[in-house]
Amino acid sequence: MEILKNFGVDPILLGAQIINFLIIFYLLKRFLYKPVLGMLKKREDKIKEGIKQAEEARVTLERTLEQEKMIFAKAHEETKSLIADAKTQALEVSKEVEENTKKQAEKILLDAKAQIEQDAKRIETELGEKISILAKEMLEKSLQGVFGEREQKQILEKALKNIKKAN
Numbered sequence: 001m002e003i004l005k006n007f008g009v010d011p012i013l014l015g016a017q018i019i020n021f022l023i024i025f026y027l028l029k030r031f032l033y034k035p036v037l038g039m040l041k042k043r044e045d046k047i048k049e050g051i052k053q054a055e056e057a058r059v060t061l062e063r064t065l066e067q068e069k070m071i072f073a074k075a076h077e078e079t080k081s082l083i084a085d086a087k088t089q090a091l092e093v094s095k096e097v098e099e100n101t102k103k104q105a106e107k108i109l110l111d112a113k114a115q116i117e118q119d120a121k122r123i124e125t126e127l128g129e130k131i132s133i134l135a136k137e138m139l140e141k142s143l144q145g146v147f148g149e150r151e152q153k154q155i156l157e158k159a160l161k162n163i164k165k166a167n
Helices: 002-006 011-143 149-166
Strands: none
Touching: 011 149
């Protein structure tokens, strides 16, 4: 204790200061440090939770971006497929239209040929009749002064039979 007195320290005062320090330490620990440390712990937990949520959000965002890329790629492929199908269908429709047009043109040509043949036969028949009439009239006129009526009729009948056989 003498050492304490040499340094000018009073043991009672030192004891009182130690007790005061312990009381203040207890009060600070109980009423200040615990609530402050509790708040700091809560704040630390919130920050950790925020970091964890941010990491989860980043992972979710990455997954979402990957899914978006996959969806876009799939949509792109489907679009290509639809375009190819549309081109194929367009070609098929074009071929069908072309074939139908050819068939219609051929039918029109066949109908026209048939009509031309019918018209030609009709005209031929009409022409034959007119020629027969003209030949008869010419023969009548040319035979009038040369032969008698009876002979004219016989000659005309023979000539008409020959003309009909020729047709």
